[in-house]
Amino acid sequence: MDSKTLQILCELQDGFKLETRPFKRIANKVGCSEEEVIEIIGRCRAEGIIRRIGAAIRPEQAGYAANALVTWDVPPEDIDEVGAAIAEMREVSHCYERECPEGWKGNLFTMIHAHSEEELREIVIKISERFKFNGFKIFKTAKELKKTSMRYFEDSRS
Numbered sequence: 001m002d003s004k005t006l007q008i009l010c011e012l013q014d015g016f017k018l019e020t021r022p023f024k025r026i027a028n029k030v031g032c033s034e035e036e037v038i039e040i041i042g043r044c045r046a047e048g049i050i051r052r053i054g055a056a057i058r059p060e061q062a063g064y065a066a067n068a069l070v071t072w073d074v075p076p077e078d079i080d081e082v083g084a085a086i087a088e089m090r091e092v093s094h095c096y097e098r099e100c101p102e103g104w105k106g107n108l109f110t111m112i113h114a115h116s117e118e119e120l121r122e123i124v125i126k127i128s129e130r131f132k133f134n135g136f137k138i139f140k141t142a143k144e145l146k147k148t149s150m151r152y153f154e155d156s157r158s
Contacts, residue, residue: 001049004030008040010153012053058144059093064113066120066140071106072127073135082131083108091123105135 001009007030016022023041027034044050059067074082079097086108087095094111114120120138128136 004032004036005040005044006153008037009044009050012041012050013151013153059113060144063115066114066117068112068120068124068141069139070110070112070124070127071137071139072108072110072131072133073105074108074131074133076107078131079108085131086110086127089123089127106137 008026011026011029017025019025021034023037024034027037030037041050041053045052072082072086083095083097086092091112091114092110093113094109096109097107098109100107112120112123114123120140124136124138127133
């Protein structure tokens with residue numbers, strides 16, 4: 001990765017400030033044109049380095065009072081197909097296959113957001129019935145202790 005791309009990614013990982021032309025500010029800071037910043041971001045998306053640029057919303061403040069990590073016991077041969085289908089659901093913000101300790105039931109982990117406990121139950125039941133899962137566990141969010149973006153790069157100019 002070249003130094004200009006690294007500098008741009010360093011700027012992006014901190015989120016956008018409230019401004020009309022964030023790419024212009026980044027361009028000025030990095031020493032290139034606004035168009036070049038947009039081009040580099042597009043290339044990073046095409047190469048899979050970044051997935052998207054979007055808002056980080058706090059679910060509770062957006063009216064989603066019932067949030068839970070739900071683990072699903074999915075046959076290994078079905079994990080890719082089922083995981084991809086669940087990941088497409090708008091109520092699901094995260095969907096991961098995880099290695100689990102021996103004896104643990106549940107290899108697919110999802111974060112589900114709902115407006116109420118009743119809606120959360122309905123979503124879980126809908127998913128369970130659609131895929132005919134053998135089991136699942138619901139871990140409701142008690143309190144959010146941290147919500148920040150991961151910092152993958154340190155500022156390359158420091």
